[in-house]
Amino acid sequence: MQTIERKVRSREQTRSGIISTAKAIASQEGWQAVSIRKIADAIDYSAPVVYEYFDSKDVLLDEIRNEGFRYLYKEYDRILKLYRDPEKRLYEISLIQWDFARQQPEIYQVMYNLDGAYCTMPVYQSEAMQAVSRIVEEIIFSFIPKAKESIKRLYFQWWSASHGMIMLSMLLKDEQPLDQSEQIYRETMRRFVRDLR
Amino acid sequence: MQTIERKVRSREQTRSGIISTAKAIASQEGWQAVSIRKIADAIDYSAPVVYEYFDSKDVLLDEIRNEGFRYLYKEYDRILKLYRDPEKRLYEISLIQWDFARQQPEIYQVMYNLDGAYCTMPVYQSEAMQAVSRIVEEIIFSFIPKAKESIKRLYFQWWSASHGMIMLSMLLKDEQPLDQSEQIYRETMRRFVRDLR
DNA sequence: TCAGATGAGTTAACACCGTTAACCACCGAC
DNA sequence: GTCGGTGGTTAACGGTGTTAACTCATCTGA
Numbered sequence: 001m002q003t004i005e006r007k008v009r010s011r012e013q014t015r016s017g018i019i020s021t022a023k024a025i026a027s028q029e030g031w032q033a034v035s036i037r038k039i040a041d042a043i044d045y046s047a048p049v050v051y052e053y054f055d056s057k058d059v060l061l062d063e064i065r066n067e068g069f070r071y072l073y074k075e076y077d078r079i080l081k082l083y084r085d086p087e088k089r090l091y092e093i094s095l096i097q098w099d100f101a102r103q104q105p106e107i108y109q110v111m112y113n114l115d116g117a118y119c120t121m122p123v124y125q126s127e128a129m130q131a132v133s134r135i136v137e138e139i140i141f142s143f144i145p146k147a148k149e150s151i152k153r154l155y156f157q158w159w160s161a162s163h164g165m166i167m168l169s170m171l172l173k174d175e176q177p178l179d180q181s182e183q184i185y186r187e188t189m190r191r192f193v194r195d196l197r
Numbered sequence: 198m199q200t201i202e203r204k205v206r207s208r209e210q211t212r213s214g215i216i217s218t219a220k221a222i223a224s225q226e227g228w229q230a231v232s233i234r235k236i237a238d239a240i241d242y243s244a245p246v247v248y249e250y251f252d253s254k255d256v257l258l259d260e261i262r263n264e265g266f267r268y269l270y271k272e273y274d275r276i277l278k279l280y281r282d283p284e285k286r287l288y289e290i291s292l293i294q295w296d297f298a299r300q301q302p303e304i305y306q307v308m309y310n311l312d313g314a315y316c317t318m319p320v321y322q323s324e325a326m327q328a329v330s331r332i333v334e335e336i337i338f339s340f341i342p343k344a345k346e347s348i349k350r351l352y353f354q355w356w357s358a359s360h361g362m363i364m365l366s367m368l369l370k371d372e373q374p375l376d377q378s379e380q381i382y383r384e385t386m387r388r389f390v391r392d393l394r
Numbered sequence: 395t396c397a398g399a400t401g402a403g404t405t406a407a408c409a410c411c412g413t414t415a416a417c418c419a420c421c422g423a424c
Numbered sequence: 425g426t427c428g429g430t431g432g433t434t435a436a437c438g439g440t441g442t443t444a445a446c447t448c449a450t451c452t453g454a
Contacts, residue, residue: 036411036412036413037411045432046432046433046434047412048413048414048415048433048434049431049432049433051414052431052432056413057412057413112368113311113312113313114310114311115310115315116310116315118229118313122371123368152373153381156365156369156373156378156381157381157385160358160361160364160365160385161357161361163361163364164357164358164359164360164361164362164365165353165354165361167357167360167364168353168356168357168361171309171321174321175321181353184350184353188357232440233441234439234440234441242403243403243404244441245403245405245442246402246403246404248442248443249402253441253442254441254442
């Protein structure tokens with residue numbers, strides 16, 4: 001008789017298999033092409049087993065989205081340990097945001113409901129997203145200790161600047177090479193951080 | 198026998214009927230809920246007649262998107278006639294962008310493939326979008342006459358700043374009131390325009 | 395006036411989608 | 425040896441975009 005751990009491990013394996021094939025399909029054919037049946041086929045199961053792991057397609061997408069935010073959190077945390085200067089920290093975090101969107105665009109898409117990816121759950125209610133927000137807000141605070149409202153405002157501006165340019169770069173990538181966009185992005189974020197002083 | 202004009206007019210009426218009910222459904226239930234059959238029902242036809250007017254759902258969405266860009270173009274043009282100062286012009290255009298996104302979010306969504314709206318045709322190939330780009334680039338040029346590359350770069354930065362903040366404001370509208378976001382938006386765009394000097 | 399063409403609109407179908415109910419076969423326990 | 429649960433299946437429901445085939449009225453030309 002297989003131990004209970006063994007069963008749990010196997011469950012977690014197929015669960016992460018569902019997630020990673022969903023991401024794989026999205027990466028190759030776009031989120032619009034991701035369907036429960038296609039995922040099930042890819043992992044050699046019938047469609048209903050997917051529902052043993054995720055109540056709906058929506059919560060599957062939500063899980064992938066949260067995975068994305070958790071990944072970002074981890075990376076931001078790494079930067080926190082790597083540098084002490086708040087200016088440097090915020091700039092490096094901006095770069096991570098760029099690299100993430102560039103290397104895993106599907107995840108970035110589902111995080112912001114971009115390009116056919118559509119997840120009903122509101123982003124701002126995601127615990128993982130709030131953790132990410134908190135970490136950046138803390139950096140900004142250590143930078144210029146102001147009232148909470150001001151910090152929120154500055155974070156909103158930083159987020160907008162970063163996300164806006166990333167989104168537009170992806171949108172125009174066939175017109176304006178990504179390397180060029182990256183250069184402008186770096187300069188813009190550097191300027192933003194500098195002007196914070 | 199009804200004249201040929203009469204027939205053409207009727208055709209154009211049902212055509213614009215299709216477009217406006219698509220927008221109406223999107224406005225009330227989101228783009229995800231927009232289906233050919235639902236549109237057909239609303240205009241008291243069967244589904245296939247929609248295909249007499251639009252080859253596919255995709256080109257219907259593309260038409261709505263282009264309508265959006267044409268509207269923006271018209272508004273920008275109005276500003277051009279209203280003010281002569283390039284600084285004022287660019288700032289006013291930024292405000293139009295905001296009002297447009299706020300008053301007709303469905304259109305804004307389909308223009309940028311946001312929130313479940315998904316149109317395959319690439320935006321940057323839209324003639325209407327390019328006209329909008331040109332008009333803003335010309336304003337920036339009259340501002341600071343530089344090489345074409347620099348203008349494109351500045352336009353990209355302006356567009357990013359505006360679009361990024363608009364998108365995030367919509368995303369966070371239940372957390373951060375839109376009026377507050379608008380205030381920050383105005384200040385940010387004002388600063389952008391000022392720093393251009 | 396009557397046959398034929400035209401064209402607007404329909405129904406029915408195909409293949410897919412998310413989701414759920416019903417079922418089946420196996421495997422450990424008593 | 426029979427029972428219950430567990431992991432998996434098939435089949436179905438209502439919906440999607442899209443197309444082929446059909447109907448039927450109206451207009452055209454002889």
